[in-house]
Amino acid sequence: MSAVSHIPTLTLAAARAAVEACEAKAREIRVPMNIAVVDSATHLLHFSRMDGAKFTSIGIAMDKAFTxxxxRVPTSTYKEAVWPGGAGFGIWNSNGGRFMVIGGGLPVKNESGQILGAIGVSTGTPAQDEEVARAGIEVIERMMKAESGKVKAKL
Structure with a gap:
């Protein structure tokens, strides 16, 4: 039995790369976004508010990443469960009101399925927010794949 746990988490470099990719996708779809990246413990690593992004979406982006x-699942997962009578009705009141049930928050996982952090995006529609967050996830996945190849090449 070990007394210490080593929990993998995103680096600031990965968070910055993800935000750059998210910003590029937001420009492509012509919707300025608020973009938040958190680590595996839900703490904010990096944030960007693009010119023209909604001020009221700043906290929403952070809360999507937190959730x-x-x-450990996309925020869109809760879409059907949170209506009156649904299994998750009222869940948005949990965690000090930070629990977000609107699409646009995606977890970042490693190859083993461990949570490394998450990206939360807000200002567009839930589908647009998720599309922009996905661009950040894809960059991180490419970074991890490249690092994995370097480790294998050294062995």
């Missing part, structure tokens, strides 16, 4: 990392 996706903390609950």
């Amino acid at each position: 996706a990392a903390g609950h």
Whole structure:
């Protein structure tokens, strides 16, 4: 039995690369976004508010990332369960009101399925927010794949 746990988490470099990719996708779809990246413990690593992004979406982006990392699933997962009578009705009141049930928050996982952090995006529609977050996830996945190849090449 070990007394210490080593939990993998995103680096600031990965968070910055993800935000750059998210910003590029947001420009492509012509919707300025608020973009938050959190680590595996749900703490903010990096944030960007693009010119023209909604001020009221700043906290929403952070809370989407918080929810996706903390609950280990996309925020869109809760879409059908949160209506009156649904299994998750009222869940948005949990975690000090930070639990977000609107699409646009995606967890970042490694090859083993461990949560490394999450990306939360807000200002567009839930589908647009998720599309922009996905661009950041894809960059991180490419970074991890490249690092994995370097480790294998050294062995």
